Amino acid sequence: MTGSKWGGRRASRLRAATFDAWGTVCHICGLPGADSADHVIPRSLGGPDTLDNLRPAHLACNQRRGNSPLKGPPVTVVCGPPAAGKTTYVREHARPGDVVIDFDAIAVALQPPGAHSHDHPAAILRVAAAARQAAVAAATNVRGQARHVWLIDSMPTPKRRGGYKASGWRVVTIDPGHDVVMSRAVQRPAHALDAIARWYGDDPVTSTTPDPSRDW
Ligand SMILES: [Zn+2]
Structure with a gap:
């Protein structure tokens, strides 16, 4: 699906599935209330739109992160x-x-x-x-x-x-x-x-x- 746009009904379905699988604590800031699905490996770097690669995130955290790599603890x-x-x-x-x-x-x-x-x-x-x-x-x-x-x-x-x-x-x-x-x-x-x-x-x-x- 790389190259296709992220949006529409497919994206909202994946967002709901992401919350189901991983909860709604933002994986970037660690606070509750995530309202978007963030790509662990960014789409622009070939990261797929699959549940393995999606995590709950606040839209603001998601946008601030952009394509930068995640720097969580080992x-x-x-x-x-x-x-x-x-x-x-x-x-x-x-x-x-x-x-x-x-x-x-x-x-x-x-x-x-x-x-x-x-x-x-x-x-x-x-x-x-x-x-x-x-x-x-x-x-x-x-x-x-x-x-x-x-x-x-x-x-x-x-x-x-x-x-x-x-x-x-x-x-x-x-x-x-x-x-x-x-x-x-x-x-x-x-x-x-x-x-x-x-x-x-x-x-x-x-x-x-x-x-x-x-x-x-
Ligand atoms: Zn956040």
């Missing part, structure tokens, strides 16, 4: 199946002052003391997903001022993976292998076993539907 996305050792990897590499965004840790923080570290009630999952989206938006924008942002995302969808790439974020995959993961996962809830099966392309262990909030 971001490392840590992927891998449940029980792969993602949290351990971050513990070993992150330094004081870094921002660590871990869905399970957020979910635990939203519950009374003693909550399960990997199995959360549905209502908590929803709140944690919103908190995580807000944390990513606040930490990774140009004014986030984090030294380094670590984002644990077990199994990003191809769309989300594309989004990380477009943003220039480093994606690290932790995968010690099926047998190691399965031996560690005995204490994990059923959805974790499902996720492991999906990661390795096995037949699903149970038939629960994957929780969309876990794909993020």
